[in-house]
Amino acid sequence: MSAAGGVKDETILEVRDLRTHFFLRRGVVKAVDGVSFTLRRGEVLGLVGESGCGKSVTALSLMRLLPKGGARAIGGEVLLDGTDILTLGDSQMREIRGRKISMILQDPQTSLNPVFTVGDQLRESIFRRAGGRTAQIMREAVAALRRVDIAAPEQRIGQYPHQMSGGMKQRVVGAIVMSGEPEVLIADEPTTALDVTIQLQYLKLLQRLQRETGMAILFITHDFGVVARLCDRVAVMYAGRIVECGPVQEVFEHPSHPYTQALIASVPAMTGPIGRLTTIEGQPPSLMDLSAGCRFEPRCRHAEARCREAYPPPVGVGPDHTADCWRLQPA
Amino acid sequence: MKRYILRRLLHGIVLLSMVATIVFFLGRLTGNPVDLMLPEDAAPEDRVALIKALGLDGPLHEQFFIFATNAFKGDLGMSIRMRQPAVEAFFSRLPNTLAIIPWAILLGTCIGIPLGVVSALNRGNILDRAAGTVGVLGIATPSFWLGILLIFVFSVELGWLPSGRMGGPEHYVLPVITLGTFLVAGFMRLTRSSMLEVMDSEFVKLARIKGLHEGVVIWKHCLRNALIPVLTLWGVFVGNLITGAIVVETVFAWPGVGRLTYEAVIYRDFPLLQAVIILKAILILTINLMVDILYAYVDPRIRLT
């Protein structure tokens, strides 16, 4: 898979017990409630889970770009290269954004500003990184578009987003984000809004860019099939927590958490076309009134009394592989 | 872009013909205009003579044909009171109206839009609420009332500013404030709501992800988009100003087309009123066309459609 030299075990991003809640009039939504994981230099970590489980809120917490109106990271640490970015001032955080950590959003149709040319939007991030003269920036902008496989970049650079297809817009977003030369890239379901036929192209593009730059990617998806194609490790998220984390092959061969097992069972065939998650029986819990116990307990076939009482601590179940489940606790 | 302008132009011409037609038939509906022109004790022979002289004796469709061909040639009849062509009367007064309107617009744009942005950035706090209250007041206050209030305070009580008539720069202050208050409030409210909507967009998120300065994010990425609906309002307002100047020009005895309209009504100068309505319609349509062109410049998505 996408290895970039022998720098794999150096941690670039470490998230510890992150809690991001929405304080709304009707109650507190615990969208992210104790998320921990590490991202190593040069690796692609998949973050997979059903829609609404808190993946995007996790990503936005890492960018410190939570939506206005009640969203707050109330606890935990996000260590980017050793610095806890949750404690940084706004201007310090802005220095980091786009350069050390950057992000591709889900919907290319709305990610680009409709009233500026793509060249203008691209130049902003090139200028931010390196400054320079107009002509030089212009050349770099063309090169940046060429790098994401956009044909005739000299013409495209003067066009507006509405003159491009969704797939091309998402490439432009890729070019914009890559122009900042980030060390960590968060890709939040970057292919979900694209046509099935171009999803794979985009994944291959990301994979190539990752190999060229050696950046670390946190790849968010609800599609286990994509994880298998792209990622080195995978973290499985359920109702605001990561319930299992490990190397992709290891997790596929020995899924340990009942939720992961159900997810993998619902993927048709790992080698075939990209599979979608089919639904698991029952509904995920409301993030507004979570029980003290395991969040998957109401849907779990193996639920016992202790599952209701307390949340299970992570258990090592294999090399570099952990899962949060009481059944796995050594007796 | 050319086709876009051409289409808007055609659209305007159709609208204008409709306005002219309605004005013509409304005038005939309210009775024979001759009755308005002559004193009540006029002799019947005089009445007949005047009807003939004005071409009002033919059938209605013939009259309309004469009216339309004359209008097309730029002749909208004679003002009864001023004894000069109505078109001339209008254009001799127009410069006076145009002398205050740009200042009112400038006031509305330069204060209303930034206030709207600041309000949106401070959503929900005291500043925003204060601005919101001022905005509602500004929209709800009738301009005749505000005008009289300003005259009372600044002319009568304090004696700082003249209460009316054209003159040096000090004569402009009160009329411009009276006209501009509504604009400031209108632009502020629309800019605020438009900004709030844009600030939630994904492209604004991407601008921040890039690490752009907050000033660039707000004043470049957000504002340019937020201005699109504001621009529409701009066209409506400028049109309204030309029409709405009636009240302000009357209160301040300002000899513009608003005051001319008022005079045409109270002196029952029917041909003049007819001409004023049609000419104002032309003016408003022209302004709207210019706004549409500006619109296409601000919003590139319009250029191709």
Ligand SMILES: Nc1ncnc2c1ncn2[C@@H]1O[C@H](COP(=O)(O)OP(=O)(O)O)[C@@H](O)[C@H]1O
């Ligand atoms: N702006 C918001 N206001 C209130 N609640 C929100 C908001 N955004 C997300 N949430 C809540 O956070 C939860 C997680 O959302 P999200 O991270 O977007 O899920 P996903 O895993 O599909 O990306 C959702 O279930 C939703 O209830």
Ligand SMILES: [Mg+2]
């Ligand atoms: Mg999401």
